[in-house]
Amino acid sequence: xxxxxxxxxxxxxxxxxxxxxxxxxxxxxxxxxxxxxxxxxxxxxxxxxxxxxxxxxxxxxxxxxxxxxxxxxxxxxxxxxxxxxxxxxxxxxxxxxxxxxxxxxxxxxxxxxxxxxxxxxxxxxxxxxxxxxxxxxxxxxxxxxxxxxxxxxxxxxxxxxxxxxxxxxxxxxxxxxxxxxxxxxxxxxxxxxxxxxxxxxxxxxxxxxxxxxxxxxxx
Amino acid sequence: xxxxxxxxxxxxxxxxxxxxxxxxxxxxxxxxxxxxxxxxxxxxxxxxxxxxxxxxxxxxxxxxxxxxxxxxxxxxxxxxxxxxxxxxxxxxxxxxxxxxxxxxxxxxxxxxxxxxxxxxxxxxxxxxxxxxxxxxxxxxxxxxxxxxxxxxxxxxxxxxxxxxxxxxxxxxxxxxxxxxxxxxxxxx
Numbered sequence: 072x073x074x075x076x077x078x079x080x081x082x083x084x085x086x087x088x089x090x091x092x093x094x095x096x097x098x099x100x101x102x103x104x105x106x107x108x109x110x111x112x113x114x115x116x117x118x119x120x121x122x123x124x125x126x127x128x129x130x131x132x133x134x135x136x137x138x139x140x141x142x143x144x145x146x147x148x149x150x151x152x153x154x155x156x157x158x159x160x161x162x163x164x165x166x167x168x169x170x171x172x173x174x175x176x177x178x179x180x181x182x183x184x185x186x187x188x189x190x191x192x193x194x195x196x197x198x199x200x201x202x203x204x205x206x207x208x209x210x211x212x213x214x215x216x217x218x219x220x221x222x223x224x225x226x227x228x229x230x231x232x233x234x235x236x237x238x239x240x241x242x243x244x245x246x247x248x249x250x251x252x253x254x255x256x257x258x259x260x261x262x263x264x265x266x267x268x269x270x271x272x273x274x275x276x277x278x279x280x281x282x283x284x285x286x287x288x289x290x
Numbered sequence: 291x292x293x294x295x296x297x298x299x300x301x302x303x304x305x306x307x308x309x310x311x312x313x314x315x316x317x318x319x320x321x322x323x324x325x326x327x328x329x330x331x332x333x334x335x336x337x338x339x340x341x342x343x344x345x346x347x348x349x350x351x352x353x354x355x356x357x358x359x360x361x362x363x364x365x366x367x368x369x370x371x372x373x374x375x376x377x378x379x380x381x382x383x384x385x386x387x388x389x390x391x392x393x394x395x396x397x398x399x400x401x402x403x404x405x406x407x408x409x410x411x412x413x414x415x416x417x418x419x420x421x422x423x424x425x426x427x428x429x430x431x432x433x434x435x436x437x438x439x440x441x442x443x444x445x446x447x448x449x450x451x452x453x454x455x456x457x458x459x460x461x462x463x464x465x466x467x468x469x470x471x472x473x474x475x476x477x478x
Contacts, residue, residue, distance in 0.1 A: 251419065254321055254418075255324065256325070256331065256418060256429075257418070257420065265421065
């Protein structure tokens, strides 16, 4: 019963605030010996598994570290290309950690803008006149809730599907935004939010909502 | 003469001076104060200048506030002792402005010219998060200006500065002659 993350998108579709409350880490570390039996490939500056699922390592997982040392993009920490490194039998046995790659901030920016566009498409596709954009998007693992204010700011929340009271929480986040961002003389509109008080109050509001959500599920 | 220049009566000037029950919402004040800070910030080049500007604005407020508060709270009687005027500030002024008393009033250990008013969370700073690059800025300089004007206009010339210490501390430094006069009064 967790809230995974909060995104705040401005009128133009740019991400102005992002907070990851809980990121489930799906990782697996295994020791391999030559020959290396998973098929890896380059994808988006990362090395990902393309074939060979086993023991918690799935297709799409990125290679996170070799022998305990984190990799940098396509190369090891020393700068050697990973695929070349794994073709050399002298380097084995090797212990590699695979896992779901964390989104980089650029990727988050892109995804938030994409959601902004989909939100607008949702309102245009609607058969009823004057409907709002996408308010909720449900998948098996999580739900995206979106609240658009009168001024065009969108508060997007990724939460557990069973989490209750998300509407109230979104209104509360709007209240926190209007208090600690809009009344702050050092914050300019539509710019990334860098206010300590906003962060602190947002975190406590999320904690309260998670605890309240737990009560709802238990009873 | 005034009614010739105003359309109808100016409602605020016709109201009696004693005990208005008006309260202003914190949000309205915060938005106005945020604009005050931004206005000052666009005209200065350093943090100390900004604090000086906020203090000036506070002084204008303090000057106007003193008369009406003395009339309401103490029936026009004026304070002559340093401790009494400080208590007046800590209790009456703070209550009129912020709805509660200031947290602490202390005297410096080594210097009898210096007093401290300490507040853990000043009301004016409730919604303000100072960015790291001007982390020495404390917008309670505005409150410091109010206190300075009240002291100076009551006949206790002083300088008030604001520091980040135990929350926010207003350091009040009286002029020499004020303390000398006060000691002479005690002696009598």
